[in-house]
Structure formats: structure tokens, C-alpha cells
Amino acid sequence: MxxxxxxxxxxxxxxxxxxxxxxxxxxxxxxxxxxxxxxxxxxxxxxxxxxxxxxxxxxxxxxxxxxxxxxxxxxxxxxxxxxxxxxxxxxxxxxxxxxxxxxxxxxxxxxxxxxxxxxxxxxxxxxxxxxxxxxxxxxxxxxxxxxxxxxxxxxxxxxxxxxxxxxxxxxxxxxxxxxxxxxxxxxxxxxxxxxxxxxxxxxxxxxxxxRTRHAPKPSAQRRGVYAALGTSFTQRADTFRAIARAIETTGRPGLLAVGDLAPDQVPPSTEAVRVVREADQLAELASAEVFVTHAGMGSVQEALALGVPMVCLPQTTEQHAVAARVAELGLGVALGDAPSPAEVGAAIDQVSGDEQVRARVDEWAWLLESLxxxxxxxxxxxxxxxxxxxx
The missing domain is CATH 3.40.50.2000 (Glycogen Phosphorylase B;)
Structure with a gap:
């Protein structure tokens, strides 16, 4: 084969x-x-x-x-x-x-x-x-x-x-x-x-x-925001900066993975937000409270499997469709591809504090575990x- x-x-x-x-x-x-x-x-x-x-x-x-x-x-x-x-x-x-x-x-x-x-x-x-x-x-x-x-x-x-x-x-x-x-x-x-x-x-x-990637079990103690925008079409410096500022305004710790963003465009790490090139996404999702994502389908399914609500910042045609489906099913929020820090921060607070979103995400985690x-x-x-x- x-x-x-x-x-x-x-x-x-x-x-x-x-x-x-x-x-x-x-x-x-x-x-x-x-x-x-x-x-x-x-x-x-x-x-x-x-x-x-x-x-x-x-x-x-x-x-x-x-x-x-x-x-x-x-x-x-x-x-x-x-x-x-x-x-x-x-x-x-x-x-x-x-x-x-x-x-x-x-x-x-x-x-x-x-x-x-x-x-x-x-x-x-x-x-x-x-x-x-x-x-x-x-x-x-x-x-x-x-x-x-x-x-x-x-x-x-x-x-x-x-x-x-x-x-x-x-x-x-x-x-x-x-x-x-x-x-x-x-x-x-x-x-x-x-x-x-x-x-x-x-x-x-x-x-x-x-299963082959040995996804970890979700942590009982979730804390902080994990943010990543995929591995293709990643030159989104303004969006990365908006995410970093947004996480700081929420008072939560954050990890921002910027991939191959041009070196002179990478936002600096701060006390609140650690900026890295790459992260073990499954490990980070296992303990994250909220996931800020480009709404690539793989990332979305990983977040659902590990029970993490999402703030979606789509860019391509398909990502917009995936983000719309996330919002339609009550699993997170879909924003535009160039949101302000205030919009991202408000969305993080919204999905983090919504018990109905949390319950629906937990249901999806159970569904995916059964497959x-x-x-x-x-x-x-x-x-x-x-x-x-x-x-």
C-alpha cells in the first residue's frame, strides 16, 4: 500500500x-x-x-x-x-x-x-x-x-x-x-x-x-492561554502581537508559539507571556484553559480531544469555515483574521467563563476519545x- x-x-x-x-x-x-x-x-x-x-x-x-x-x-x-x-x-x-x-x-x-x-x-x-x-x-x-x-x-x-x-x-x-x-x-x-x-x-x-502521537490525558488543573497559528502562512506579525497584548490584559499566563515568523517581527517574552518558536502542542493543550488558534482542522480537533475551548483567528477560506463551525457548535468564538488586542482579550475571557462552552467541549472530548x-x-x-x- x-x-x-x-x-x-x-x-x-x-x-x-x-x-x-x-x-x-x-x-x-x-x-x-x-x-x-x-x-x-x-x-x-x-x-x-x-x-x-x-x-x-x-x-x-x-x-x-x-x-x-x-x-x-x-x-x-x-x-x-x-x-x-x-x-x-x-x-x-x-x-x-x-x-x-x-x-x-x-x-x-x-x-x-x-x-x-x-x-x-x-x-x-x-x-x-x-x-x-x-x-x-x-x-x-x-x-x-x-x-x-x-x-x-x-x-x-x-x-x-x-x-x-x-x-x-x-x-x-x-x-x-x-x-x-x-x-x-x-x-x-x-x-x-x-x-x-x-x-x-x-x-x-x-x-x-x-494515539500514535501519544496524546496526554487532560489535566484536572487548567491554567493559562496557549496560542499558535499553525505551520503555513505564518507571517502574521500584527496578529501575534495582538495575541500577546491580549493575553497580558486578561491577567492569565500565556505561551505563544510563533513558528517561522521573521526574527525581527517576533514579539518579546514578558512576565505574563512566554514567546517560543515551537511548542509541544498536545502537551500544552492538555493543561491550557483557552486555545487561541488559526482554526486549522488538525489544531481544532486536537483542542476538542483535550477539552479546550477556542478563540479562532482564521486566515484561509477553509480556516474561516472551520472557525464558523466551532462557533456554530458552541465550542468557542470566531473572530476575523486581524482582530485588535481588546477583541482577542474579550474573547478569551468569554470562552473561559462560559460554563456551557466548557460543558460542550467536554462532550466533544468524550466523543473523540471513543473513536x-x-x-x-x-x-x-x-x-x-x-x-x-x-x-
Missing amino acids: ALLTIPATGHVNPTLDLAAELVRRGHQVTYVVPEPYGWAARLTGAGHVAYDSTLVPAPAETPPGPEFAAWLPFVLLEETKHVLPQLVPLMTSLPPDVLVFDRTTYVTARALVDIVGCQSVELFPSFAYNEHFDIAGDLERATILNPGHDAYRQLSDGYAGLAKEWGTTAVTVEEFAVGRADRAVVAIPREFQPAGGTFPASYVFAGPAL DAGALGADAVQDALAASVAD
Whole structure:
């Protein structure tokens, strides 16, 4: 079995329990991911084949709003053009029975499945999509999903040219936007998925992968604020400064992880707020009272698993959708992507003091503890393997 994903923490972490469980069941699993993430193979006992990626290093800045919806598909198309010449010889010389692929590698995976003739399982690290739910909504319909838009025509032509070059069936813009698949594993519980009841049983909502990473038990004594804004698109100096000032105004201790923020933009540590480059997020969440987050799906699911209410400061289209879902379910507050210190401080106080939010977060922690992402995902992959054997 081959497991294809991109070099991004939020896309590698959801694969860990699945890979470890497949290895435990005796399957030969090979991660296909760039070298910076070879640790995933070592952690799970899988093999590893590295490929060169246009996505390393990860983008530090992102276009705003509608530009992002049109920009990302072209970035991923260029990645497909770059990686197919590397992966086709690999897959044809040692064809997998099943290709498990991250949603962002959809175009690459569709071509590989056509060429190799194997079964496939799509992995959604965030929301799954169908005709009842589209995270981009009107935003994308104004760009790539509008056949009259230049971006639509350019992307469609790009997919057609790729298919002609490799002798495969062309992916349509609509197929890419939805990530249409016969079998899928989704790294969230069905209850968190908007329109969750409209997805078929072949879409397995397995929940987040936390067992292989040995997530700690939540602390009975919670204190302070943990803040982090993910590992991509992190050049948000004004937002980091606003968070630091906000934590100070609440009178709570805080830990602020700024990632690869430019050195001259890193806010200084103070008596109240310690500023670091990186932190053990699961360990910090286990004892945090409030989590200030960019609302990446992985971070949100980790917070829920460890019972931490959230203040969401989303930036990308998907993060805004995740933040809106957090607020809709009463698990935290969603702010804009450039809030003032006063707004962040008020939101921290609000979610910290709301007993109903705390009770709902505790319910979600129980729900996520009941899910075994590795076993559920491995069952889905084995179903695909059985279909391969039958063929």
C-alpha cells in the first residue's frame, strides 16, 4: 500500500494512526512524502519514498479571500506536473494494491490510479465535500467554479493538457473542487462535518489521529492561554502581537508559539507571556484553559480531544469555515483574521467563563476519545484491498 501526501503537518498528522494500524495488521505500507516528513514513516513503522516537491518550503504568506480560492488549485497543478515524472516510474515498477492519497494530491492520484490500475482511498484531513456542502461557497463560485471566469478556463485547460501528456482521463474543475471519490477516510467525526448525514457509508469519518502521537490525558488543573497559528502562512506579525497584548490584559499566563515568523517581527517574552518558536502542542493543550488558534482542522480537533475551548483567528477560506463551525457548535468564538488586542482579550475571557462552552467541549472530548481513527481508517483501506483482490 502506498500513502501519498504533501509536506505539511496538517496533512501528515492525520495519516499516522492509519499507517501504524495497517503496519500492525501486517500490511506493507510505504509513505510517499518529501524528506522533511520522513519521520512519519519512522514513527509508524512504514517504509518511505521521498519525492522532490514545489511545496518545500511551505508558503509563508497567502493571498487574501477570493484570490486564495483561485490561487491554490494552480499551485497544486504545478505540483502535479513536478511530481508525476518522479512517481510514475516508482508506481509502475512496484505498483501498490491500494493508493491512499491526501485530498490535496487529488489530480496526481487520479493520474497514478489511471496509469497503475490500482484501488484508491481518498483521505480528507479536514471537511469532506459533496453537493450539499462546499466550504468555499459563493467565494469559489465567483472564481474557479464559474465557467465564464478566466481561472476556470485556465485550470480546465491545464487538467486537459496534463491528461493528454500522460494518457489519462482528465480531471474536471468540478471534480477537483469536491474531491469526488468512491471511498474516503475523513479525519473528523461525522458530527463535526456540515451536512454529515448526506455522505454515504463509504465515507468513513474516523476522527483525528492522536494515539500514535501519544496524546496526554487532560489535566484536572487548567491554567493559562496557549496560542499558535499553525505551520503555513505564518507571517502574521500584527496578529501575534495582538495575541500577546491580549493575553497580558486578561491577567492569565500565556505561551505563544510563533513558528517561522521573521526574527525581527517576533514579539518579546514578558512576565505574563512566554514567546517560543515551537511548542509541544498536545502537551500544552492538555493543561491550557483557552486555545487561541488559526482554526486549522488538525489544531481544532486536537483542542476538542483535550477539552479546550477556542478563540479562532482564521486566515484561509477553509480556516474561516472551520472557525464558523466551532462557533456554530458552541465550542468557542470566531473572530476575523486581524482582530485588535481588546477583541482577542474579550474573547478569551468569554470562552473561559462560559460554563456551557466548557460543558460542550467536554462532550466533544468524550466523543473523540471513543473513536479509533487507526482502526476505522484501516478497515476502509482493507475494504479497498478486498476489491482489488476481487478484480
